[in-house]
Amino acid sequence: MHIIANASRPLYISIIAALFAVVLWAGAPLLVDLASSVPPFQLTAIALLSGAIAALPTSLRKRHTRGSQVGQAPLSLKWKLAIYGLVPALILGAVGGYLTGVGMAPTAEAALLTYTWPVMFIVMSQWLFHRRIPLPVLFGALIAFSGAAVLLSPGTGSEGGRNT
Numbered sequence: 001m002h003i004i005a006n007a008s009r010p011l012y013i014s015i016i017a018a019l020f021a022v023v024l025w026a027g028a029p030l031l032v033d034l035a036s037s038v039p040p041f042q043l044t045a046i047a048l049l050s051g052a053i054a055a056l057p058t059s060l061r062k063r064h065t066r067g068s069q070v071g072q073a074p075l076s077l078k079w080k081l082a083i084y085g086l087v088p089a090l091i092l093g094a095v096g097g098y099l100t101g102v103g104m105a106p107t108a109e110a111a112l113l114t115y116t117w118p119v120m121f122i123v124m125s126q127w128l129f130h131r132r133i134p135l136p137v138l139f140g141a142l143i144a145f146s147g148a149a150v151l152l153s154p155g156t157g158s159e160g161g162r163n164t
Contacts, residue, residue, distance in 0.1 A: 025114065025115070026111070026115075028102065028111075028114055029102050029107050029110040029111040029114055030107060030111070032099055032102045032103050032110070033102075033103070033107045033110075036103055040096055040099045040100040040103055041092075041096045043099050044092060044095045044096040044099055047095065047099070048091070048092070048095060102114070109152065112148055112151055112152065113148075115144075116144050116145060116148045119140070119141050119144045119145070120141075122137060122140075122141070123137060123138075123141050
């Protein structure tokens with residue numbers, strides 16, 4: 001297996017960023033549970049605004065290198081409407097729906113689902129881009145979903161295996 005690293009960034013920075021993303025991802029259901037008094041779309045607005053402010057220095061840093069590209073065609077009105085109107089609306093709906101769903105579900109099950117749905121994205125991306133699903137990806141998905149099935153089966157999860 002070959003690891004392809006960006007020549008302008010050391011590999012350890014990518015690993016640290018990935019670990020930070022996993023920690024944030026793991027804490028999302030707990031944080032949503034703690035913020036249950038905040039309406040879901042207000043929480044969505046706060047989360048997206050925080051992310052935008054955190055990403056602002058990166059976007060400003062890259063801005064000067066983009067302007068030096070020659071021969072870039074201007075966008076048509078149809079593309080501008082799609083990029084600046086439709087995409088933000090879809091993101092707002094997706095994040096708002098996610099936060100609403102996580103807020104309504106028990107925290108343990110929400111965390112479990114939060115961890116397993118990206119596996120579906122990996123499987124689908126392998127199929128869409130390569131028209132095949134490699135065995136390691138298939139086995140990883142099988143392990144992830146079988147673990148989810150065990151944890152969501154009756155008598156486990158939020159029940160804690162209590163006898164009723």
